[in-house]
Amino acid sequence: MTEKAPRMTERESKAWLGLINLVQLLPHELDAQLQRDSDLTHFEFTVLSSLYVSPGATLRMTELATDTAATLPRLSHVCTRLEQRGLVERVPCAEDRRATNIRLTSAGRRHFIRAIPEHIELARKLVVDALTESELEALANISETIGRRLADHRAS
Numbered sequence: 329m330t331e332k333a334p335r336m337t338e339r340e341s342k343a344w345l346g347l348i349n350l351v352q353l354l355p356h357e358l359d360a361q362l363q364r365d366s367d368l369t370h371f372e373f374t375v376l377s378s379l380y381v382s383p384g385a386t387l388r389m390t391e392l393a394t395d396t397a398a399t400l401p402r403l404s405h406v407c408t409r410l411e412q413r414g415l416v417e418r419v420p421c422a423e424d425r426r427a428t429n430i431r432l433t434s435a436g437r438r439h440f441i442r443a444i445p446e447h448i449e450l451a452r453k454l455v456v457d458a459l460t461e462s463e464l465e466a467l468a469n470i471s472e473t474i475g476r477r478l479a480d481h482r483a484s
Contacts, residue, residue: 354454354455355370357450357454358370358447358450358451361446361447361450362443362446362447365443365446365447366439366442366443366446366447368439368443369406371396371398371406372406372409372410373440373443373447374396375392375396375403375406375407375410375416375430376410376415376416376432376436376439376440376443377440378392378395378396379392379416379430379431379432379436380432380437380440384431385431385432385437386419386429386430386431386432387429387430388421388424388427388428388429388430389403389404389407389427389428389429389430390427392407392430407430410436414433414435414436415432415433415435415436415439415440416430416431416432416433416436417430417431417433418430418431419431455467
């Protein structure tokens with residue numbers, strides 16, 4: 329007996345392929361803009377953003393990896409590059425001597441803040457301004473729903 333491969337309806341396929349197209353193209357555009365205007369990759373910007381909003385602009389390496397959906401080796405490599413540029417620093421973790429914290433430096437804070445306007449301008453141009461208010465609200469709800477599913481999947 330042969331099993332049928334799972335299929336999607338035409339509407340499901342259109343939604344799925346549209347999402348895949350976006351998640352492939354959008355990061356490329358964001359990365360190109362950040363590299364051109366701020367000498368940062370999109371991932372480096374994400375790391376700096378996570379640190380910027382954290383208490384004391386500091387996170388344990390494992391927390392930062394979770395926040396940025398990165399492996400520890402990838403994050404360590406990126407933090408080494410950012411550290412060499414003076415944008416972050418590694419500091420001992422007071423609660424766990426085996427752990428390392430990453431802290432945003434004042435130079436890193438200034439660099440991140442200078443990168444924000446062009447980044448927001450592109451986000452508006454490519455996404456926010458292309459949508460009506462109701463579409464924007466729907467996108468926020470959809471993103472939140474899928475984000476929860478992804479978090480649950482990663483946790484299991």
